Amino acid sequence: MLQELGDKLDGVLRKLKGHGKLTEKNIADSMRDIRRALLEADVNYKVAKQFINDVEQRALGQEVIKSITPGQMVVKIIHDELAKLMGEKDVPVNFGNALPGVLMLCGLQGSGKTTLAGKLAFHFRKKGRNPLLVAADIYRPAAIDQLKLVGNAINVPVHAEDIQDALTIAKNGIDYARKHMMDTVIIDTAGRLHIDEKMMQEVKNIKNTVKPSEILFVADAMTGQDAVKSAKAFAEYLDFDGVVLTKMDGDARGGAALSIRAVTNKPIKFISTGEKVEQLETFHPDRIASRILGMGDVVSLVERAQETIDQEKAATLEKRLRRQEFTLEDFFDQLQQIKKMGPLQDILSMIPGAQNKALKNLNVDEGALVRVEAIINSMTTDERRSPHIINGSRRKRIARGSGTSVQEVNRLLNQFTMMRKMMKQMNRGGGRMRMPLGF
């Protein structure tokens, strides 16, 4: 996600950092390269131009010239301007005191509204709210069935009616929520073109009648230059409150995100990063700016770890490590904890320096984790607790049971032995040791 833009900028920035002294010429050269990187990332032409102007002006100003490390200074300026472009602070969804709080989704066809509706319902329920989904897309074939299935899968009720009137469905949905003491309503509207006046009027009518606390514009992260046109039109009709970027798990460089923010001045509130219902992230502009510039995002990493790692388990693990009782069972537990944190590639992208070539080319094989799990699962309890009893015939059995090869079983056992040895040495050295990740 956003990595390619990061890569492109990384090269330019490295060059800049290397200069002891900056001249107007090498700043101009860098700016040209950055402009190209932005355009290749689908940042809108005008937005890119403005961005370059802003950076260039500050870069030629006093603060840089007086600085001892002018290159670093320019990098900081770019970081700041990038964060500014994306909005400087987080703006969370605000339902206010409305009961029920109503959130309406709008956007072009195929931007991912229905999938997002499910994710938002899941998200808000995790936060302790009680959501209802409302199927107001009466146009696309089977859109209502889709929302019903999405709701079903996460146990969130769906209000749907077999009538050709989106406004009435929305109104009735809210009444239903009120009657059933549900505090959150998420309205899924049909995808529409921003130049389709009739359809834009329909969604405007829904807005004026049900007065949602929050309207979110859903945009595909892969959108090109046209993103600003559609976003502007939706903003004019609906004055939406925020933006959600979907399909951020692809290799889109996310320029649309910058452009939409810049032309509508509306904050990006969420990014959606996969087909699973929990793959929705709150958007933090400054952290994303750091990620783009390859500075990592340690804050998010730590948060994610705190959210998912079982503190109690971690404490017992630490004790066991000290007593040198670490077994394959513990190893398996750790794997589960890491897996809960999300795709490895995601986690890697948050580590400072992870943008560098060597790490990027390291193709994370999520399948390897699955195979390791299968191997451990194919062992008996005794084998997991005392791996030394695993002889040749046991290895063969485990390989067969897990659909792997004896070589793979051997490799895992060797790695495990190595880990144990390392831990012993560390304990002997008296070093404190926390949560070795095993990699």
Add this chain to the structure above:
Amino acid sequence: MLNVFSKLSKGLAKTRAGLVDSISTVVRGRRIDDNVLDELEELLILSDVGIDTADKIIKDIRDRARREGVISETDVMTILKEDIVSLFVHSAEHAPSTVSARPHVISVVGVNGTGKTTTIGKLANRFQQQGAKVLLAAADTFRAAAVDQLHIWATRSHADIIHSQPGADPASVAFDALKAAISREVDILLIDTAGRLHTKANLMAELSKIHNVLKRHIPEAPHEVLLVLDATTGQNGLSQARQFAQAVHVTGLVLTKLDGTAKGGIVFSIARELNIPVRYIGVGEGIDDLAEFNAESFVEALFQ
């Protein structure tokens, strides 16, 4: 039918209005200097053609202006047209020959939300109207209600449909559909696959598997693989085309949602780099809102 044409030209008119009118405004009555070229570059980039393609076109114009001194607005237009047509003419040679096998198998692929199912509905209707017997395969077993959506299109276009349980193996659905297509003596089999991001190796492997299973029965199948591309897509479209072409043998593009304000300029870059021709364009949600792509007339329309 009249309705179709007017709708088509209306859809294209918006694309045309955007680029051509602006180009005329930029160029008319001015000497071709750096300012004009900058503005031209802006227009090309705003149409999503990508900075490399834009650079190449601008360079051609600049070279010519240098060689010949003053060049006129018409000259600029001619160069633009020639450059772009040459991209497409080249790629058009790669277009598959006309339908000969029976069943003629068309697999429709693409990332999420580009309009695969809608395109299949329109294609089915088109082929049915031409007198062909069409069968649809609901091989998107992943997205909620994708099968129901295809069912509705099957009814609308009077085509038959083969489907299975949600979550079933898509390759097995495709295989069943192929067997049914043979036994029912169907002319055209359209396979609807799940939307998948081109960066997900496992999902791309699944796509190759679907195709391999078809090949086991008919070595030439699928005879056509259409990659559906949303016209609003920016430079990422090139990455999509690259990855899909690597996983399966993509024979053509369908450019959808051209009834909006997006120009779909990324197809120029795709034609330039990958030689994949555009086969159809989508210009609306109606069953008739699909047209065969013709490079010459598309560019002609774009620059007239």
